[in-house]
Amino acid sequence: MVSKLIVKNKKMNNHEIDYKIHGEELQCVEIELDPQEAVISEPGSFMMMTDGIQMETLFGDGTETGGLLGKLFSAGKRLLTGENLFMTVYTNTSYEKRQVTFAAPYSGKIIPLDLSDLGGKVICQKDSFLCAAKGVSVGIEFQRKLGTGLFFVFCFIMQKLEGDGMAFVHSGGYVVEKVLQPGEILKIDTGCIVAFTQTVSYDIQFVGGIKNTIFGGEGLFFAQLQGPGKVWIQTLPISRLASRILQYAGPSGRREEGSVLGKLGNMLDGDGF
Numbered sequence: 452m453v454s455k456l457i458v459k460n461k462k463m464n465n466h467e468i469d470y471k472i473h474g475e476e477l478q479c480v481e482i483e484l485d486p487q488e489a490v491i492s493e494p495g496s497f498m499m500m501t502d503g504i505q506m507e508t509l510f511g512d513g514t515e516t517g518g519l520l521g522k523l524f525s526a527g528k529r530l531l532t533g534e535n536l537f538m539t540v541y542t543n544t545s546y547e548k549r550q551v552t553f554a555a556p557y558s559g560k561i562i563p564l565d566l567s568d569l570g571g572k573v574i575c576q577k578d579s580f581l582c583a584a585k586g587v588s589v590g591i592e593f594q595r596k597l598g599t600g601l602f603f604v605f606c607f608i609m610q611k612l613e614g615d616g617m618a619f620v621h622s623g624g625y626v627v628e629k630v631l632q633p634g635e636i637l638k639i640d641t642g643c644i645v646a647f648t649q650t651v652s653y654d655i656q657f658v659g660g661i662k663n664t665i666f667g668g669e670g671l672f673f674a675q676l677q678g679p680g681k682v683w684i685q686t687l688p689i690s691r692l693a694s695r696i697l698q699y700a701g702p703s704g705r706r707e708e709g710s711v712l713g714k715l716g717n718m719l720d721g722d723g724f
Contacts, residue, residue: 465583465584465617466484468616468617470482470483476558478555479553479554479555480553482541483549484541486545486547487543489542489585490541491539491582491584492538492581493538493539493580494539496554496556498552501549501551503544503545503549504542504543505542507540508538538589553581556621557621558687559621560624560626560685561581566618570648571614571615573618573646573649574611574648575609575610575612575645575646575647576620577610579610581621583612583618588611588612591611592609593608620645620646622685623688623692624687626684626686627684627686629682630680631676631680636677637677637682639682640673640688642688645685646682646683647683649680650678651679652677653676655674656672656673656675
């Protein structure tokens with residue numbers, strides 16, 4: 452089944468694309484492009500494409516204004532999120548429909564986001580963006596509250612997707628989608644957040660309590676999200692999966708399940724080593 456973004460009586464600034472998501476746990480998304488339609492993606496996510504699609508590498512996401520200075524500023528912001536300086540645009544230069552497919556980098560789900568139905572902006576984890584219709588802006592979002600001033604550098608520099616087209620993000624494990632009512636508060640492990648709408652307010656909270664901090668094994672901080680808005684939550688952050696694999700890798704890897712104190716890093720990130 453092919454899903455299509457349809458907007459009636461509304462001018463689209465971003466390219467309108469059709470898509471189909473394949474697979475269950477190791478997914479890929481197939482984008483169908485009409486002539487002259489285009490899609491942007493992060494380097495390394497490309498899987499395959501049909502003949503007639505032209506691939507071009509851009510400095511930034513192609514939406515920057517202000518000439519070279521604007522592009523350099525955008526590139527600097529992308530460096531802060533740990534992303535590549537460049538993005539790739541795939542354009543259908545033929546006279547018929549063509550397809551290009553992008554694959555998720557690890558086991559999990561691909562989440563389609565119709566930005567026109569989500570207020571034109573979604574905030575997501577800095578490594579979760581997969582691809583989007585050309586014209587969607589990919590930037591960074593800073594936590595603005597003073598209460599997180601010392602910690603936001605480590606946890607809450609996030610990506611923001613802006614526009615009125617389709618965007619796709621990927622997650623680890625299963626995805627839980629929750630709709631928060633006005634004033635409703637949800638406390639989440641910082642690594643388990645995939646994305647949320649711009650109407651959701653967010654903050655970093657200290658777990659509190661000496662026993663919780665030292666023996667809890669869940670990290671020093673959690674994220675507090677307050678509605679109204681929509682939140683997407685993942686069950687298996689890639690950092691948690693990677694740390695578990697490293698625990699048991701090699702002849703000196705850990706063999707026990709759980710720990711009392713573990714190493715100092717266990718207290719800080721809650722994911723173990």
